[in-house]
Amino acid sequence: xxxTSAGSxxxxxxxxxxxxxxxxxxLGDLIVHAVKGVDVRIYAGEFxxxxxxxxxxxxxxxxxxxxxDRQSEGQVYIEGRDVATLSDTExxxxxxxxxxxxxxxxxxxxxxxAYENVELALRLxxxxxxxxxxxxxxxxxxxxxxxxxxxxxxxLSGGQQQRVAIARALVKTPALIIADEPTANLDSKxxxxxxxxxxxxxxxxxxxxxFSTHDxxxxxxxxxxxxxxxxxxxxxxxxxxxxxxxxxxSVAPHGA
Amino acid sequence: MFILTLALRNLFRxxxxxxxxxxxxxxxxxxxxxxxxLVDGLDDNFLRAVATTTTGDILIRPPDFPTxxxxxxxxxxxxxxxxxxxxxxxxxxxxxxxRVVHHGDAARGMGxxxxxxxxxxxxxxERWRVTGVWPDSGKAEVALGDAxxxxxGVGVGDQVTxxxxxxxxxQNAMSYAITALIHTDNGQMDNSAIWLRMEIxxxxxxxxxxxxxxxxxxxxxxxxxxxxxxxxxxxALTAPDGQVWSATTTREEAADMLAIxxxxxxxxxxxxxxxxxxxxxxxxxxxxxxxxxxxxxxxxLLALGMKRRDVSALFLVEGALLGFGAGLAGAVLGSFAVLxxxxxxxxxxxxxxxxxxxxxxxxxxxxHFNWAPVLGSLTFxxxxxxxxxxxxxxFAARLNPADAVRAD
Numbered sequence: 001x002x003x004t005s006a007g008s009x010x011x012x013x014x015x016x017x018x019x020x021x022x023x024x025x026x027l028g029d030l031i032v033h034a035v036k037g038v039d040v041r042i043y044a045g046e047f048x049x050x051x052x053x054x055x056x057x058x059x060x061x062x063x064x065x066x067x068x069d070r071q072s073e074g075q076v077y078i079e080g081r082d083v084a085t086l087s088d089t090e091x092x093x094x095x096x097x098x099x100x101x102x103x104x105x106x107x108x109x110x111x112x113x114a115y116e117n118v119e120l121a122l123r124l125x126x127x128x129x130x131x132x133x134x135x136x137x138x139x140x141x142x143x144x145x146x147x148x149x150x151x152x153x154x155x156l157s158g159g160q161q162q163r164v165a166i167a168r169a170l171v172k173t174p175a176l177i178i179a180d181e182p183t184a185n186l187d188s189k190x191x192x193x194x195x196x197x198x199x200x201x202x203x204x205x206x207x208x209x210x211f212s213t214h215d216x217x218x219x220x221x222x223x224x225x226x227x228x229x230x231x232x233x234x235x236x237x238x239x240x241x242x243x244x245x246x247x248x249x250s251v252a253p254h255g256a
Numbered sequence: 257m258f259i260l261t262l263a264l265r266n267l268f269r270x271x272x273x274x275x276x277x278x279x280x281x282x283x284x285x286x287x288x289x290x291x292x293x294l295v296d297g298l299d300d301n302f303l304r305a306v307a308t309t310t311t312g313d314i315l316i317r318p319p320d321f322p323t324x325x326x327x328x329x330x331x332x333x334x335x336x337x338x339x340x341x342x343x344x345x346x347x348x349x350x351x352x353x354x355r356v357v358h359h360g361d362a363a364r365g366m367g368x369x370x371x372x373x374x375x376x377x378x379x380x381x382e383r384w385r386v387t388g389v390w391p392d393s394g395k396a397e398v399a400l401g402d403a404x405x406x407x408x409g410v411g412v413g414d415q416v417t418x419x420x421x422x423x424x425x426x427q428n429a430m431s432y433a434i435t436a437l438i439h440t441d442n443g444q445m446d447n448s449a450i451w452l453r454m455e456i457x458x459x460x461x462x463x464x465x466x467x468x469x470x471x472x473x474x475x476x477x478x479x480x481x482x483x484x485x486x487x488x489x490x491x492a493l494t495a496p497d498g499q500v501w502s503a504t505t506t507r508e509e510a511a512d513m514l515a516i517x518x519x520x521x522x523x524x525x526x527x528x529x530x531x532x533x534x535x536x537x538x539x540x541x542x543x544x545x546x547x548x549x550x551x552x553x554x555x556x557l558l559a560l561g562m563k564r565r566d567v568s569a570l571f572l573v574e575g576a577l578l579g580f581g582a583g584l585a586g587a588v589l590g591s592f593a594v595l596x597x598x599x600x601x602x603x604x605x606x607x608x609x610x611x612x613x614x615x616x617x618x619x620x621x622x623x624h625f626n627w628a629p630v631l632g633s634l635t636f637x638x639x640x641x642x643x644x645x646x647x648x649x650x651f652a653a654r655l656n657p658a659d660a661v662r663a664d
Contacts, residue, residue: 125561
């Protein structure tokens with residue numbers, strides 16, 4: 001069985017590659033095998049979701065791709081760099097400059113305004129320089145929050161907070177944006193709006209998004225869905241979203 | 257700068273907790289500044305009381321004259337050095353142990369034989385309160401310390417007998433009219449001084465030009481110790497009979513009392529240390545609670561690329577700001593109190609003055625503002641608070657971002 005790609009064709013060099021990756025956690029006297037040998041490539045411009053039930057290893061894989069954690073075995077490459085060879089500080093630099101994060105609980109800094117939260121990403125990436133103000137304002141404008149820049153998170157709705165988080169992830173123009181169940185804390189209307197926003201950014205700017213989710217709304221919009229079960233990939237589905245019929249999707253069992 | 261801004265805002269996330277935690281530091285620093293100002297004020301009070309009534313800036317005594325300030329053996333009096341080349345003022349005196357008798361009541365006191373013209377130049381009397389008039393030249397008149405007179409129940413116009421030994425050791429007694437009751441800055445003098453003009457004392461004590469003390473007042477901003485050393489080096493302390501008189505500065509004369517105040521300062525430091533230790537526990541508790549409450553936020557900062565050392569610095573700066581801010585509040589409070597009482601003085605109660613009337617201090621204590629305890633306690637509180645934040649900062653910096661970003 002072959003994998004059929006839909007939408008934009010992936011570029012030949014993967015943005016991110018996992019080779020034989022395993023992740024084990026100690027839990028008391030036990031070892032929990034959260035990820036059991038995963039091989040996967042994520043290409044620039046993709047809009048991909050890791051899908052699966054709780055405990056399937058979605059978030060663990062996002063942690064590894066996002067350089068938030070280190071694998072127990074195997075290799076993780078980000079833009080061709082083996083993260084195992086990077087120090088903690090270098091990993092921090094990769095996160096600061098190349099990866100944007102969107103979290104389920106928004107994770108804004110409550111004492112900072114929307115503007116400052118977005119600016120924070122530039123600051124930590126070392127990108128606070130001439131013209132950064134316009135860049136922050138443009139990021140907030142692009143998510144529809146031009147009039148809310150001076151508000152703190154507590155003064156914003158959940159949907160608005162997630163938009164700030166998206167602006168924060170986008171502002172440094174990272175290679176990859178990782179979104180960990182971004183709609184889980186939003187109602188369906190706000191969830192759909194947020195997803196459509198990210199989708200349009202993917203379509204318009206080619207921003208690469210990688211989700212973890214079990215939200216049908218996300219899966220409806222994802223062009224690639226990697227199915228996970230018990231720490232292993234059980235399917236890699238590429239979908240042609242221009243064709244809404246089920247035949248527009250093809251599923252490849254992992255290893256195919 | 258960003259870390260400072262973030263730390264400052266974090267401090268005001270839970271204002272009530274911050275204020276409560278700051279309380280102990282505010283109290284400790286205010287206590288130190290005020291306590292120090294009070295003890296420095298006591299030093300000033302004591303030095304002023306002694307300098308303006310008994311010693312001047314430098315006190316010269318015959319070689320064998322006791323320095324304990326409790327006994328005044330006029331037998332040790334001798335002809336003093338001339339101080340011809342001394343540029344300041346000098347006031348020779350003869351101090352002697354005497355008894356004042358009035359209608360069968362007697363009180364022991366310290367006779368002060370003085371040369372009015374010279375005495376005024378060394379001991380400015382603007383602050384003294386004189387009830388009556390100073391004894392007149394050549395008349396059998398005496399002035400008494402007002403507390404002594406009150407104790408004996410005598411007043412201006414009463415006749416008293418003063419008994420004393422002469423320089424040769426013979427007992428002598430003469431009758432004088434009280435013309436004035438004297439209140440100085442020195443409670444000890446007010447309680448015991450029997451003021452006699454020198455020409456009257458010459459007759460009572462058979463002094464023949466001999467004196468027990470010479471008080472010097474130096475001009476300008478010269479250091480008394482330096483002037484004393486110059487006088488010694490120049491041989492100015494050698495009397496006509498060849499005896500070399502001893503010289504002590506006011507500060508040396510007051511050394512015992514100042515040493516007691518140093519003990520008070522150490523006691524204040526010890527107490528402040530205990531208060532600060534308690535405050536440090538509170539600060540450590542507050543900062544560690546902040547770290548536990550903000551695990552997800554710390555994880556977010558780490559995920560966004562903040563360096564672990566910057567996360568650590570954030571919590572250290574929060575602790576330091578808490579300590580510095582509270583210290584500043586305490587320093588301002590303490591300084592205001594010190595400056596207020598520096599201008600207005602603390603009037604000791606009558607009861608307290610009665611119990612301390614033998615002490616050479618005035619009834620009004622003026623506190624003394626000093627930058628050293630202010631800056632010292634500010635630094636101390638900031639350092640203590642920073643040290644108290646080390647453990648929470650290490651906890652925060654060591655968090656695993658993958659776990660921390662999803663913490664509840």
